[in-house]
Amino acid sequence: MGEIINRQWRLVSRPVGEIRETDFQWTSSPVPDLREGEILIRSLYLSLDPTNRMWAAVDTYLPAVPLGEVMRGSAIGVVEKSRNPAFPEGVHVSGLLGWQDYAISDGRGINILPELPGVPLTAHFGLFGHIGMTAYFGLLDIGRPVAGETLVVSAAAGAVGSLVGQIGRIMGCHVVGIAGSDEKCRWITEDLGFNAAINYKTEDLAAGLREKCPRGIDIDFENVGGHILEAILARINLRARIVVCGLISGYNATSPAPGPANFSNILVRRARVEGFIVLDYAPRAAEAMTDLAKWLREGRITYRIDEVNGLSKAPVAINRLFSGHNIGKLVVKVQED
Amino acid sequence: MGEIINRQWRLVSRPVGEIRETDFQWTSSPVPDLREGEILIRSLYLSLDPTNRMWAAVDTYLPAVPLGEVMRGSAIGVVEKSRNPAFPEGVHVSGLLGWQDYAISDGRGINILPELPGVPLTAHFGLFGHIGMTAYFGLLDIGRPVAGETLVVSAAAGAVGSLVGQIGRIMGCHVVGIAGSDEKCRWITEDLGFNAAINYKTEDLAAGLREKCPRGIDIDFENVGGHILEAILARINLRARIVVCGLISGYNATSPAPGPANFSNILVRRARVEGFIVLDYAPRAAEAMTDLAKWLREGRITYRIDEVNGLSKAPVAINRLFSGHNIGKLVVKVQED
Numbered sequence: 001m002g003e004i005i006n007r008q009w010r011l012v013s014r015p016v017g018e019i020r021e022t023d024f025q026w027t028s029s030p031v032p033d034l035r036e037g038e039i040l041i042r043s044l045y046l047s048l049d050p051t052n053r054m055w056a057a058v059d060t061y062l063p064a065v066p067l068g069e070v071m072r073g074s075a076i077g078v079v080e081k082s083r084n085p086a087f088p089e090g091v092h093v094s095g096l097l098g099w100q101d102y103a104i105s106d107g108r109g110i111n112i113l114p115e116l117p118g119v120p121l122t123a124h125f126g127l128f129g130h131i132g133m134t135a136y137f138g139l140l141d142i143g144r145p146v147a148g149e150t151l152v153v154s155a156a157a158g159a160v161g162s163l164v165g166q167i168g169r170i171m172g173c174h175v176v177g178i179a180g181s182d183e184k185c186r187w188i189t190e191d192l193g194f195n196a197a198i199n200y201k202t203e204d205l206a207a208g209l210r211e212k213c214p215r216g217i218d219i220d221f222e223n224v225g226g227h228i229l230e231a232i233l234a235r236i237n238l239r240a241r242i243v244v245c246g247l248i249s250g251y252n253a254t255s256p257a258p259g260p261a262n263f264s265n266i267l268v269r270r271a272r273v274e275g276f277i278v279l280d281y282a283p284r285a286a287e288a289m290t291d292l293a294k295w296l297r298e299g300r301i302t303y304r305i306d307e308v309n310g311l312s313k314a315p316v317a318i319n320r321l322f323s324g325h326n327i328g329k330l331v332v333k334v335q336e337d
Numbered sequence: 338m339g340e341i342i343n344r345q346w347r348l349v350s351r352p353v354g355e356i357r358e359t360d361f362q363w364t365s366s367p368v369p370d371l372r373e374g375e376i377l378i379r380s381l382y383l384s385l386d387p388t389n390r391m392w393a394a395v396d397t398y399l400p401a402v403p404l405g406e407v408m409r410g411s412a413i414g415v416v417e418k419s420r421n422p423a424f425p426e427g428v429h430v431s432g433l434l435g436w437q438d439y440a441i442s443d444g445r446g447i448n449i450l451p452e453l454p455g456v457p458l459t460a461h462f463g464l465f466g467h468i469g470m471t472a473y474f475g476l477l478d479i480g481r482p483v484a485g486e487t488l489v490v491s492a493a494a495g496a497v498g499s500l501v502g503q504i505g506r507i508m509g510c511h512v513v514g515i516a517g518s519d520e521k522c523r524w525i526t527e528d529l530g531f532n533a534a535i536n537y538k539t540e541d542l543a544a545g546l547r548e549k550c551p552r553g554i555d556i557d558f559e560n561v562g563g564h565i566l567e568a569i570l571a572r573i574n575l576r577a578r579i580v581v582c583g584l585i586s587g588y589n590a591t592s593p594a595p596g597p598a599n600f601s602n603i604l605v606r607r608a609r610v611e612g613f614i615v616l617d618y619a620p621r622a623a624e625a626m627t628d629l630a631k632w633l634r635e636g637r638i639t640y641r642i643d644e645v646n647g648l649s650k651a652p653v654a655i656n657r658l659f660s661g662h663n664i665g666k667l668v669v670k671v672q673e674d
Contacts, residue, residue, distance in 0.1 A: 060605045225600070244604045259596025263562070267581045267612035268397045275604035 004031040004040075009099035009314055011065045014057050018322065021315040023056065024071060024099075031102050039087045041077040041095075041103045041110070046311065046332040047125045048318045049074070049159075050223075050248045061277050071099040073314075074130065075334070076113065076121055087112065094124055099314050101334060116293075126159060126303045126329035127292055134245060134278040135163035136288040140171075141281070142243045142274050143219040147172030150213050152232055155223035156197065157184035158321075159303075159329035160245060164221045165194045166301045173219070176212045178205070178228060180324035187327060192302065201324075205231045216240075225249045230260040236269050244275040248322065304328030310336035341368040346436035346651055348402045351394050355659065358652040360393065361408060361436075368439050377418040378430060378440045378447070383648065383669040384411040384462045385655045386496075387560075387585045398614050408436040410651075411467065412671070413450065413458055424449065431461055436651055438671060453630075463496060463640045463666035464629055471582060471615040472500035473625040477508075478618070479580045479611050480556040484509030487550050489569055492560035493534065494521035495658075496640075496666035497582060501558045502531045503638040510556070513549045515542070515565060517661035524664060529639065538661075542568045553577075562586045567597040573606050581612040585659065641665030647673035 009024045034040055054060045055072050065072045075097035082089045084107050095110040097103040113124050125131055138160075145151060151168040155161045156177025165188060168175040177188045177197045185197035198208035209217070209231060216237035222229055225247030236242070266273055281288075295301045306326045308317040311334045320326040346361045371377055391397045392409050402409045412434035419426045421444050432447040434440040450461050462468055475497075482488060488505040492498045493514025502525060505512040514525045514534045522534035535545035546554070546568060553574035559566055562584030573579070603610055618625075632638045643663045645654040648671045657663040 061607075247601045247604055258598055259600035261595055263596035264584045266610060267584055267614075270398075270612045270614055270617065272612075273603060273610040275607045275609075277604075277607055280607065 004102065005029070006031045006100055006102040007311060008070045008101075009311070011056055011067060011069060011071045013067065014064075015053065019053060019056065019315060019318055024315045026312065032104070034081055034083045034104065037084050037106050038104055039079050039084050039107060039110070040081040041093060041097055041105060042080045043075045043077040043097050043101055043103065043311075043334045044092075045076045045122050045125065046097075046099060046314060046334055047074040047076075047129075048308075048314065048321060048330040048332060049130075050246055050321050052318060053322070061279070071314075072096055073099045074125070075103075076124055077103070092121060092124075094129065099311065101311065119296075120305075122305045122307070122329070122331050123303070125331055126305055127163070127296065127301075128289055130278050131159045131329055132163060132292050133281055133285060133288045135160050135167060136292060137278065137281040137284070138243050138245050138276055139164050139167050139219075139221060142276050143221060143241050145171040145173050145219055148174070149218035150174045150176065150215055150237075151219045151221065152176050152178065152209070152213065152217050153194075153221045153223070154178045154228050154232070155246070155248060156188050156194065157181075157327050158223060161221070161223055162188060162192055162328060163301065163303065166192050167295075168219075168221075169193050169195075170295060170300055174213075174215075176209070178208075178224075184327055187304075200228060206234065209235050219243065221245060223248060230262060233260050233262045233265045233271075236265060236271055238269055240269055240271040242266075242271060242273040244273060306330045308332045310334075312336070341439065342366070343368045343437055343439040344648060345407045345438075346648070348393055348404055348406060348408045350404065351401075352390065356390060356393065356652060356655055361652045363649065369441070371418055371420045371441065374421050374443050375441055376416050376421050376424045376444060376447070378414040378432075378434055378442060379417045380412045380414040380434050380438055380440065380648075380671045381429075382413045382459050382462065383434075383436060383651060383671055384413075384466075385645075385651065385658060385667040385669060386411070386467075387583055387658050389655060390659070398616070408651075409433055410436045411462070412440075413461055414440070429458060429461075431466065436648065438648065456633075457642075459642045459644070459666070459668050460640070462668055463642055464500070464633065464638075465626055467615050468496045468666055469500060469629050470618055470622060470625045472497050472504060473629060474615065474618040474621070475580050475582050475613055476501050476504050476556075476558060479613050480558060480578050482508045482510050482556055485511070486555035487511045487513065487552055487574075488556045488558065489513050489515065489546070489550065489554050490531075490558045490560070491515045491565050491569070492583070492585060493525050493531065494518075494664045495560060498558070498560055499525060499529055499665060500638065500640065503529050504632075505556075505558075506530050506532075507632060507637055511550075511552075513546070515561075521664055524641075537565060543571065546572050556580065558582060560585060567599060570597050570599045570602045570608075573602060573608055575606055577606055577608040579603075579608060579610040581610060643667045645669045647671075649673070 007028045012025045076094045092113040151173040153161045157179040165175045177194045188194040196212040220232045220242045223246040226249035344365045349362045413431045429450040488510040490498045494516040502512045514531045525531040533549040557569045557579045560583040563586035
């Protein structure tokens with residue numbers, strides 16, 4: 001196996017502000033031989049997620065990636081060689097395979113993907129993976145929507161936000177999405193069934209929320225934070241739930257951003273602000289899969305993949321998440337076409 | 338009854354920054370005759386609470402007091418005259434009687450106080466009224482303490498904070514109080530049984546929390562907000578609960594204070610931040626009364642009354658809540674000694 005070459009992006013400096021390609025080093029080296037119990041996984045699709053920015057920069061719910069190491073990343077691959085009977089050659093798997101062509105693993109943390117006829121592999125990120133679980137458990141378990149309530153979703157055309165809004169509609173909520181382009185706003189209202197959308201780059205957000213949430217806001221599925229969260233907090237109803245899924249507006253900040261100036265509305269409105277991390281819901285994954293697969297079959301939810309061609313593009317492509325240039329789930333096809 | 342004179346503090350301007358005596362007007366006028374169904378209540382003790390500052394300034398969970406009206410305030414009094422059979426003359430009652438000697442009411446919102454032998458009337462504020470209920474339901478229902486967890490209480494020598502810490506000890510928590518003087522710190526540790534105290538005016542708060550909460554912070558009973566909340570958020574454990582009872586540091590602010598700069602820790606630590614207002618728990622008051630009376634009998638909790646002599650002092654005395662000069666429950670004895 002000495003002839004298999006593994007290309008890798010290694011993290012060499014902690015990003016300050018926007019991620020730069022020079023925060024990484026592009027290396028390649030032969031794949032070593034497998035030991036007993038190990039498998040060799042060839043990566044097919046790498047998931048790019050806002051949380052990657054945190055992994056590169058600081059210790060959070062996972063320790064920061066050590067400098068010099070392969071960048072951490074969630075990926076889908078195929079078992080190319082196996083010395084572990086639990087992982088036959090040819091099966092598709094997912095796990096934290098990293099930003100590289102090949103990963104060697106003893107199988108811990110590696111999940112075998114069910115083969116779903118007619119469903120592309122990337123759906124395991126977009127719908128049947130951490131994205132779908134994040135939307136499903138974040139909205140249902142933390143947000144606890146009730147039919148007739150008003151749900152606001154920020155980053156509404158993102159991978160998570162676009163699913164949250166659709167699940168909110170299934171639950172009978174009045175769903176308003178906040179997104180950063182007219183194209184995104186059209187997509188979420190015309191194709192995904194959101195009741196309304198606000199383009200925060202061209203519209204006055206406070207006025208938009210007043211107009212499109214005439215009965216106030218009961219649930220905020222928060223992906224952004226900063227001024228967007230502040231505008232939402234100003235309009236929350238009694239006993240509102242703020243599901244803190246992400247605070248992407250602050251991830252590239254070089255110094256801590258102030259929290260919302262109307263933090264006291266949490267008290268006045270008896271609101272609940274709750275953070276969650278999808279990893280905590282792994283034991284309950286089957287619940288989400290069952291419902292999401294059913295809704296997909298029934299044509300009640302749809303999703304979109306934003307595919308980048310080639311592992312070499314990863315450090316540049318990840319900034320699409322922060323610049324507002326991506327729609328749907330951002331993935332990298334590891335091998336260039 | 339024309340000869341009974343009612344002295345009143347009327348709100349005449351919205352406070353900006355610290356409350357000034359000139360925000361009020363001291364008036365007096367004869368008490369009118371009672372109509373059928375009404376009672377005349379002579380006020381004995383007026384409760385001064387941080388939330389009064391909000392009532393004077395802005396619409397919150399209650400509308401702001403209209404300018405020109407008698408200042409809103411919770412008080413205990415005695416029924417002096419009655420044309421309502423539900424309220425016999427001579428019984429003690431509590432309610433929003435206002436900053437005045439006498440209140441006329443049709444009985445709505447007025448509660449008859451049980452006579453508790455050996456317990457002073459003011460205990461109906463400090464322990465058996467809204468203060469005790471705030472501490473009890475805020476800690477137990479929102480904070481959900483588990484034995485062995487670490488509880489931090491800000492404004493720990495205040496009326497609510499001093500009870501919260503004692504209830505936390507009864508629940509088996511490691512309790513650390515934050516207060517603004519050595520006298521307060523001594524009182525809460527030596528007399529009330531807090532495990533530790535931090536004087537935020539003379540000690541480094543971050544270092545104090547590191548030292549006195551060696552296993553991190555599981556519950557924050559937050560009365561203050563601002564920099565104190567920020568220092569606490571920096572040390573919260575996974576699944577911490579932030580009980581937002583008050584944000585007194587911001588009540589006198591002339592412009593909105595920024596929220597905590599480490600707001601993102603709510604996400605990273607999967608924390609729950611929840612506001613509550615004691616009024617919501619009125620239907621469950623008996624639960625609190627039962628436990629608090631039992632703990633008082635058993636000598637497991639104690640409380641302190643900080644009594645101001647005379648209604649005329651109310652507008653000046655209320656600033657003791659914000660300047661850090663009061664210990665325990667601040668009340669005004671309406672009639673001067």
